[in-house]
Amino acid sequence: MARTATRKAILLDDVEHLGHRGDVVAVSRGYLRNYLVPRKLAEEATPARIAEVEKLAATRAAQEARTAEQAQEIAATLTKTVLTIPARSGPDGRLYGSVTAADLADEIWRARKIRVDRRKIRLEEPIKAIGSYLVEIDVFTSVRAAVKTQVVQAGGLEFEEAPAEAEAVEELEADLEAAADEAAETDE
Numbered sequence: 001m002a003r004t005a006t007r008k009a010i011l012l013d014d015v016e017h018l019g020h021r022g023d024v025v026a027v028s029r030g031y032l033r034n035y036l037v038p039r040k041l042a043e044e045a046t047p048a049r050i051a052e053v054e055k056l057a058a059t060r061a062a063q064e065a066r067t068a069e070q071a072q073e074i075a076a077t078l079t080k081t082v083l084t085i086p087a088r089s090g091p092d093g094r095l096y097g098s099v100t101a102a103d104l105a106d107e108i109w110r111a112r113k114i115r116v117d118r119r120k121i122r123l124e125e126p127i128k129a130i131g132s133y134l135v136e137i138d139v140f141t142s143v144r145a146a147v148k149t150q151v152v153q154a155g156g157l158e159f160e161e162a163p164a165e166a167e168a169v170e171e172l173e174a175d176l177e178a179a180a181d182e183a184a185e186t187d188e
Contacts, residue, residue, distance in 0.1 A: 006028045008045035010053055015041050022053055071140030074114060078137060078145035083107045086154040089130050098126035098153055104135060108147070127151055 005006050006026045011019050014038070019025045024045055027036065036042035043049070085107055088096045101121040122136040133149045 007032050008050070009036060009042040010045045010049060011036075011042050013041050022057060024050055024053065068140060068143065071143040073137045075116065075143050075145035076109070077112060078116075078139070078147050081108070081112055082148045082150065083111060084150050084152060087130070087151050088154045093130040093132065095128050095151070098128045099149075100126045104147075104149065 005028065007029050009025055009027050009032050011021055011025060013021045018027070025042075027042075032042065032044060032100050037044070083104065085099055085103065087099060088095070101118040101123045104121050104123070105116045105118045108114055116139075117139055122138065122139045127149075128134060130151050130153060133151070135147050135149050137145045139145050139148060
């Protein structure tokens, strides 16, 4: 009857069917020596190393608690925020371009000086029309904020003004041609 010697190991990475990073697990001596250690998935657990891992876990838990509180404060601020994004559009309200998650992250930085990763902004597809939108942002694990976003017509040249400007250019060209013809007649 063979007796399998077990050792305690600290996982350095997640190992399927065994545990997550930082867990202290009991494994056979051969599995630890031949598989886990060479692949840098685990290391042999010593009493000092186990104490160090437990201390790190306690520190991480305290830090996550502080971070969760900060995330709640940021989420409250973002929920009160109304973003106004100017964009060029046609007469039917469709944008010439689109408003993306990166544009929203930049606008949040300009408005509130809060950095938001564009990948945390829950935008199914880019915004392609003028209007009001409610955009959700994952601030932290299980902390989400909804930001009111208004996409409005950009200042400057409106769509209806473009034909009037084209007519003005045509009139100016006609006046220049008439002046050139008049100058040619005076030279003769």
